[in-house]
Amino acid sequence: MLKQIILLIGPTIMIFIGLSLLHNVLVTFFLFYGWLLFIPLIIINWNKENSNRILIPLSKKVTIVGVVSGLICLIAIYSFVSIFQSSVLEIPQLKLLLAEWGFSGKKVLLLVLVLALINPILEEFYWREFMYSRLLAKIGNVTAIMITSIFYSLYHLIVVMEIFSFPFNALAVVPVFLAGIMWAIFRYKLKSIATSIISHCLADIGIMLVYWYIIVPS
Numbered sequence: 001m002l003k004q005i006i007l008l009i010g011p012t013i014m015i016f017i018g019l020s021l022l023h024n025v026l027v028t029f030f031l032f033y034g035w036l037l038f039i040p041l042i043i044i045n046w047n048k049e050n051s052n053r054i055l056i057p058l059s060k061k062v063t064i065v066g067v068v069s070g071l072i073c074l075i076a077i078y079s080f081v082s083i084f085q086s087s088v089l090e091i092p093q094l095k096l097l098l099a100e101w102g103f104s105g106k107k108v109l110l111l112v113l114v115l116a117l118i119n120p121i122l123e124e125f126y127w128r129e130f131m132y133s134r135l136l137a138k139i140g141n142v143t144a145i146m147i148t149s150i151f152y153s154l155y156h157l158i159v160v161m162e163i164f165s166f167p168f169n170a171l172a173v174v175p176v177f178l179a180g181i182m183w184a185i186f187r188y189k190l191k192s193i194a195t196s197i198i199s200h201c202l203a204d205i206g207i208m209l210v211y212w213y214i215i216v217p218s
Helices: 002-021 025-043 060-088 091-101 105-139 141-163 173-190 194-215
Strands: none
Touching: 002 025, 002 105, 002 141, 025 091, 025 105, 060 173, 060 194, 091 141, 091 194, 105 141, 105 173, 105 194, 141 173, 173 194
């Protein structure tokens, strides 16, 4: 039980240390993605039986569902922020915050590529495969989906509390939670994390479009 709790809360602790304590995006990336990648593969010593069960078949149905759901997320994210930006964002303060975190200068492009491409792969691998598979046998499908989605949402709360104005900072984590449930259902129904990776990637691209076309020009 203790091991499961540590595995569930670990990514949030990494984000808290990197952003809230050290105020550095680059350090946060190393801590957070290091946890997502190396904990399942090395520290936990995930056995070959589990590693061989990673579900990533890329069929036509898997691709279509991933692309359509991802585009819906992308359009929803960009449209919402574009329409309500004056209410949900304090852009001058946000720019100062991003500069304080080190999200500026020449390394921005690299950080954006990590967020748009590497982040979806590692997050889906960790939450919708590694943690979901560990919990499924112990607590069943529905509870496993709920718990992984809750803890997936938890570290996003740290970020949105800094970025959005109240009450949108509290409400912003709700679609993250719902997306977590959606991607977990895709994994369960389609027997593949490829769907959720594609969808998640497009959703993150929506966030990056907000950064490039709404935040940067302001």
